[in-house]
Every structure is written in structure tokens, then in C-alpha cells.
Amino acid sequence: MTAFNDLSLLRAFVCIVEGGSISAGARRLKLPQPTLSRYVRTLEEHCGVALLRRDTHRMSLTEAGEADQRLHDDQAALRGHLRLFATIDFGQSTVTRLISSFLQINQDVTAELRYTNRPARMIEEGCDAGIVAGGITDESVIARPAGKIMRYLTASPAFVKGRGPAKEPSDLKSWPWLSLSGAQFGGSEKVTLYAPKQPDQPIPIKCVLVSEGVTSMREAARAGLGIAILPDWLVREDIVSRRLV
Structure with a gap:
């Protein structure tokens, strides 16, 4: 080389x-x-x-x-082959659409997309850049925030009805949780809840399902298996239709 x-x-x-x-x-x-x-x-x-x-x-x-x-x-600047990676669900739903628009404008550029939810070592794996929804685990990269993703604590109406209302965040410790695997997503042993004008609330959790993808977590939440923290771009329609609350 x-x-x-x-x-x-x-x-x-x-x-x-x-x-x-x-x-x-x-x-x-x-x-x-x-x-x-x-x-x-x-x-x-x-x-x-x-x-x-x-x-x-x-x-x-x-x-x-x-x-x-x-x-x-x-x-x-605007020619050559671009090797990108992205987290699986966000990459397939959003990054692919953005890259398609970019390639249509810059026709001297070609791209290769890799999807993974495991921590990626960019240089060792031959990637030029990545778009990651979650924390950065590779300290050798230069990272820039591209935006914020709102996440919501969600569950099916039937699941919540069967459990009864939670009055405090600590009440959720004993509930069954659905979690993303991988250190970049915070792990599967605790979550931190955020609310306007309230202190951050970390709580330990008990997971009944750990998954690599948020789409599978959404399906499990819809089925009433447990509660999950899911991104707004994935569950917006579910919340409007009351499939999730």
C-alpha cells in the first residue's frame, strides 16, 4: 500500500x-x-x-x-469509492435513503454499505466512515454528532394493563425488559431514563430478550413480552395508532 x-x-x-x-x-x-x-x-x-x-x-x-x-x-472531494458502515435498523431505514440521494447528485462516487450492530474498528476493517446510532467504542476515530434520536420507553397496552401503573422509575426494575446487545447501546444490565427538568434516573433491569436489532425489539414489545426503549423513527406510527404506549 x-x-x-x-x-x-x-x-x-x-x-x-x-x-x-x-x-x-x-x-x-x-x-x-x-x-x-x-x-x-x-x-x-x-x-x-x-x-x-x-x-x-x-x-x-x-x-x-x-x-x-x-x-x-x-x-x-466527490469521486471514488466510499466504504460505509451503519447500525443495522437505522442504516437500512434511513442511511440507505440518504446515501442514495448523495450518489444521485455525485455520479462519480460509488458506495459500499455494511450493516452491523457490533463495535466496528473502522480502519482495520477498511471502512472510510460510519453512521452510528449509539455510543462510540472505537477511540481511534474522529466522531462528529450528526443529530439526535429521541427514544421512548414503550410497551403494549395489554402488557401495561396487566402490570398496573408504575408510579416511580424504580418500580420498573422488576418488569421484564427488552434490550439491545452491545456496549455502544449501553449494555443490558441497566438503563438511564431521562425526563424534562428531572435528574437522570439510572435503574438496573432484568432482560428477558437481548437483541441485535431494534426492529425485533419492537415486534417483541408489540407482542407484550416486555418494555423497551425504542427510537422515534421506528415507533412513531405505533404510538399514534396505540399499538404501543
Whole structure:
């Protein structure tokens, strides 16, 4: 693999330039400073010129470095093959639609979509980017929030009627729960409930079903198996129709 095709080298170069120093780039990428220094040397050896101008306090681009960055910004802008991953249900319902619109506008780009709910190691698995509904478990990636997903505590009307009303969040500890597997979704041993103008309320839970996908959890909730925390994009129609409450 050439230096310019190695995503980790190029990303290190960009982070150093944006941060103004190797130490800033190392903090951003959570990598040792010697590793980033080695990445820069590899790129400079490949180019045959110095890409960074070093002084006492900061690092800046040389003329060759500026030209190299412009070249690769132009080349990577809107052409090539994009490898993406997304969480399963959100990816199939929402990300596919967004990527389809993007590809129709940018016809020099092709894409590959991978769906997984297990923690993904992006660089090792050859992915360029990911859209994840949940927490980030790969500390080597640079993450940006793309939006918020509202989640609701839901159950079937028959299930709630059979259990009776819960007066306090702690009353839900003994109820059967449906949960997503995976550390990025918070695990299956506790949940944290949120309400306007109220303190966060973590409670331990007892799961009767742990699933990799929210669609299967919705079906189990509809069937009256237990209660689940589900995203608004999935259960909005169920709540309106009273299939879930």
C-alpha cells in the first residue's frame, strides 16, 4: 500500500496541520507522538520533500505540503469509492435513503454499505466512515454528532394493563425488559431514563430478550413480552395508532 492510500497516514497529517503541532494531533487521535512523527516521515519520504515546517512552537505546511493537501483534497472531494458502515435498523431505514440521494447528485462516487450492530474498528476493517446510532467504542476515530434520536420507553397496552401503573422509575426494575446487545447501546444490565427538568434516573433491569436489532425489539414489545426503549423513527406510527404506549 502506498503512503497516499494509507488512511491512517493521511489522517495523521491532516490532524497535525489542523492542530498546529504533533502533540495536538496526537491528543486528537489518541496516539503516541512518536507514532505521528513516524507517519509524517513516511509521507515526506514518499514525496521526496518536506511537507511540514517545524519551529519551536508550531508546525506549518511547506509550499510542497500545501500543494499536496490541495491535490488530495481535490482528488478525494466527490469521486471514488466510499466504504460505509451503519447500525443495522437505522442504516437500512434511513442511511440507505440518504446515501442514495448523495450518489444521485455525485455520479462519480460509488458506495459500499455494511450493516452491523457490533463495535466496528473502522480502519482495520477498511471502512472510510460510519453512521452510528449509539455510543462510540472505537477511540481511534474522529466522531462528529450528526443529530439526535429521541427514544421512548414503550410497551403494549395489554402488557401495561396487566402490570398496573408504575408510579416511580424504580418500580420498573422488576418488569421484564427488552434490550439491545452491545456496549455502544449501553449494555443490558441497566438503563438511564431521562425526563424534562428531572435528574437522570439510572435503574438496573432484568432482560428477558437481548437483541441485535431494534426492529425485533419492537415486534417483541408489540407482542407484550416486555418494555423497551425504542427510537422515534421506528415507533412513531405505533404510538399514534396505540399499538404501543
